[in-house]
Amino acid sequence: MTKRISSLLALLILLAALAGCSTQNQPTSIYADSENWAYLENQETGLADVFFICPTVYGGEESVYNMSLEDTAAKESFLGATNMEKGIYDQDTRFFAPYYRQAGLNVYELSPEDREAYLSLAYQDVKDAFTYYLEHYNQGQPIILAGFSQGADMCIRLLKDCFAQEEVNDLLVACYAIGWSITQEEPDAYPHLRFAAGEDDTGVIISFNSEAEDVTDSLMIPAGTRTLAINPLNWKTDSTPASKEENTGACFTDYSGAILTEIPQLTGAYIDPQRGALKVPDVTPEEYPPVLSIFSEGVYHLYDYQFFYRNLQENVAVRLDAYLAA
Numbered sequence: 001m002t003k004r005i006s007s008l009l010a011l012l013i014l015l016a017a018l019a020g021c022s023t024q025n026q027p028t029s030i031y032a033d034s035e036n037w038a039y040l041e042n043q044e045t046g047l048a049d050v051f052f053i054c055p056t057v058y059g060g061e062e063s064v065y066n067m068s069l070e071d072t073a074a075k076e077s078f079l080g081a082t083n084m085e086k087g088i089y090d091q092d093t094r095f096f097a098p099y100y101r102q103a104g105l106n107v108y109e110l111s112p113e114d115r116e117a118y119l120s121l122a123y124q125d126v127k128d129a130f131t132y133y134l135e136h137y138n139q140g141q142p143i144i145l146a147g148f149s150q151g152a153d154m155c156i157r158l159l160k161d162c163f164a165q166e167e168v169n170d171l172l173v174a175c176y177a178i179g180w181s182i183t184q185e186e187p188d189a190y191p192h193l194r195f196a197a198g199e200d201d202t203g204v205i206i207s208f209n210s211e212a213e214d215v216t217d218s219l220m221i222p223a224g225t226r227t228l229a230i231n232p233l234n235w236k237t238d239s240t241p242a243s244k245e246e247n248t249g250a251c252f253t254d255y256s257g258a259i260l261t262e263i264p265q266l267t268g269a270y271i272d273p274q275r276g277a278l279k280v281p282d283v284t285p286e287e288y289p290p291v292l293s294i295f296s297e298g299v300y301h302l303y304d305y306q307f308f309y310r311n312l313q314e315n316v317a318v319r320l321d322a323y324l325a326a
Contacts, residue, residue: 060104080255
């Protein structure tokens with residue numbers, strides 16, 4: 001089936017998607033209200049749609065582990081964090097980003113088992129938003145799924161849950177699930193999940209976790225585990241090193257999305273064959289501290305997008321061109 005989908009076939013795709021990815025016992029979605037979207041570019045035009053899921057910005061409070069959609073301060077931070085990454089994806093695309101009851105940073109201080117209830121609540125909103133988007137706004141458009149950190153976790157959950165139908169999976173340009181661990185067991189269990197193997201394959205997952213060369217344990221990649229990864233500088237999945245000359249621009253943005261500082265050739269990178277982590281050799285933890293207490297020194301999680309901003313931006317365009325040419 002060609003990926004250039006007619007309007008009639010698009011309708012059939014949406015019906016199939018909604019049959020397989022539904023939100024039970026919720027006759028009226030909160031995402032019918034535009035106030036529940038950080039971005040809702042349904043009146044715009046573009047070659048593809050970006051469905052973006054924001055990273056964790058809510059800190060949490062005592063006995064409160066999920067962000068309230070009535071929390072205006074948290075929603076301002078939510079919009080700001082979305083803006084910081086939006087520029088990577090918004091070339092020739094429509095942009096959709098729902099507010100959701102994301103898990104707070106305090107959730108990640110709990111055991112993995114205890115976290116799940118709060119992450120599941122967050123995912124209920126993400127799934128509801130995506131299902132509403134698919135039914136009312138998509139109209140057969142190619143989809144770039146994107147998220148960082150908790151947002152990347154939500155992306156992978158969506159892939160497992162809502163892209164198992166071939167008709168929906170055929171719409172996927174790529175899933176940029178940056179800053180989250182994906183083990184080989186996951187595509188083994190969900191055969192429609194495919195990890196990227198190069199620069200321009202489509203319908204695939206792109207992910208990596210940046211860290212200093214001496215790090216052996218982190219929240220994203222616990223000691224003794226191995227995650228799948230692709231190097232955003234040379235687009236290889238083995239340990240072939242990429243020099244800093246291949247880094248077309250690290251960009252440090254503010255909450256408006258403006259680039260405050262751009263540093264070409266900031267650092268190279270290579271994939272650790274044991275951990276699957278993206279090792280970053282040309283910067284130091286003193287220059288780029290972890291900031292948040294849930295991350296140890298040398299974990300460059302907060303800089304995953306920023307260190308490789310221009311390379312990621314270029315790659316989104318390459319994969320979209322490849323998809324449209326197929």
